[in-house]
Amino acid sequence: MTLPVTIRETSSCCTPPLSSSVTSEDAERIAHVFKALADPTRVRLMSLIAAAEGGEACICDLIDPVGLSQGTVSHHMKLLAEAGLVTREQRGKWAYFALADGALDAVAASLRALR
Amino acid sequence: MTLPVTIRETSSCCTPPLSSSVTSEDAERIAHVFKALADPTRVRLMSLIAAAEGGEACICDLIDPVGLSQGTVSHHMKLLAEAGLVTREQRGKWAYFALADGALDAVAASLRALR
Numbered sequence: 001m002t003l004p005v006t007i008r009e010t011s012s013c014c015t016p017p018l019s020s021s022v023t024s025e026d027a028e029r030i031a032h033v034f035k036a037l038a039d040p041t042r043v044r045l046m047s048l049i050a051a052a053e054g055g056e057a058c059i060c061d062l063i064d065p066v067g068l069s070q071g072t073v074s075h076h077m078k079l080l081a082e083a084g085l086v087t088r089e090q091r092g093k094w095a096y097f098a099l100a101d102g103a104l105d106a107v108a109a110s111l112r113a114l115r
Numbered sequence: 116m117t118l119p120v121t122i123r124e125t126s127s128c129c130t131p132p133l134s135s136s137v138t139s140e141d142a143e144r145i146a147h148v149f150k151a152l153a154d155p156t157r158v159r160l161m162s163l164i165a166a167a168e169g170g171e172a173c174i175c176d177l178i179d180p181v182g183l184s185q186g187t188v189s190h191h192m193k194l195l196a197e198a199g200l201v202t203r204e205q206r207g208k209w210a211y212f213a214l215a216d217g218a219l220d221a222v223a224a225s226l227r228a229l230r
Contacts, residue, residue, distance in 0.1 A: 018176050022162035027155040034158075038150035040142035046229045047135040047142070061133050104226050111219050111226075114161045 022113055030110040036083030037107075041066055042076050049086065049097055056089075056098035137228055145225040151198030152222070156181055157191050164201065164212055171204075171213035 022030070037043060044066055049057045063073050077097055080086045085103045089096045137145070152158060159181055164172045178188050192212055195201045200218045204211045 016168070018163045018167055018172055018180050020159060020162040020166050020180070022159055024155065024159070027158040027162070030158045031153050031155040034149045035153035038146055038153040040139065040146040043142040043145050043149075043229065044135060044137055044139070047137040048133045050230045051135050052133055053131070057133055065133050065135070099230060104230055108223055108226055111223055114158070114165050114214075114219060 026110075026113065030107075030113075033083050033085065033103075033107050033110070036079050036085055039076070041068065041072075042080055045073070045076055045080065046085065046099070050099055056096050058094045058096050060094050062097075141228070145228070148198050148200070148222055148225065151194050151200055154191070156183065156187075157195055160188070160191055160195065161200065161214070165214055171211050173209045173211050175209050177212075 037046070045062055048062055048065055049055070052061070059070070059073060059077060062077070063070050066073060074095075077086065077088070077095070081088050081097075084100055084106075086097045087100050089098075152161070160177055163177055163180055164170070167176070174185070174188060174192060177192075178185050181188060183191075189210075192201065192203070192210070196203050196212075199215055199221075201212045202215050204213075
């Protein structure tokens with residue numbers, strides 16, 4: 001009696017190597033922007049600025065809605081500005097923030113690069 | 116002689132309070148998904164899967180392109196799956212990953228909520 005023999009291909013030798021249109025530099029840049037948005041407070045701050053009259057908000061008006069200290073809100077705003085998501089203008093005592101033109105469009109374009 | 120007096124409004128009492136359409140719960144959920152994309156390796160893994168034939172990739176084919184150990188790649192894939200960005204199917208020895216239907220559309224919608 002002969003037992004049936006099944007040869008199973010267990011290696012992945014015949015699959016063509018995967019490649020991506022996203023370079024390492026692209027990936028770093030995309031991840032950096034998402035990192036700035038990867039915090040609930042910063043998501044709310046972006047949303048508050050977007051909804052503000054004239055599209056800009058004084059930091060003095062951002063403190064109450066998120067319920068954090070001015071220092072903490074300033075720190076979050078600094079990270080958003082460094083990621084290029086908001087612009088900052090100092091007027092006297094207060095800093096005013098607006099969404100950076102095209103910043104969220106650039107993020108959306110990054111997402112399209114992932115599919 | 117009388118000195119001119121300028122009354123400057125320094126408080127922000129007359130600005131209507133800022134409000135946002137994004138609730139705290141929304142912000143938590145949005146930030147969680149962004150956090151999964153806030154890493155260059157995970158951005159590249161998403162892009163590799165999107166570009167793979169049939170829209171799915173064996174973890175065995177994801178290791179070489181990112182140049183990390185299988186354990187590290189598995190960890191990154193676990194975070195992407197937990198955020199709902201990819202689906203996972205075990206076939207024998209290997210796990211296969213595909214982009215979750217509509218996951219990137221949901222991210223794009225979250226971005227639109229911020230403006």
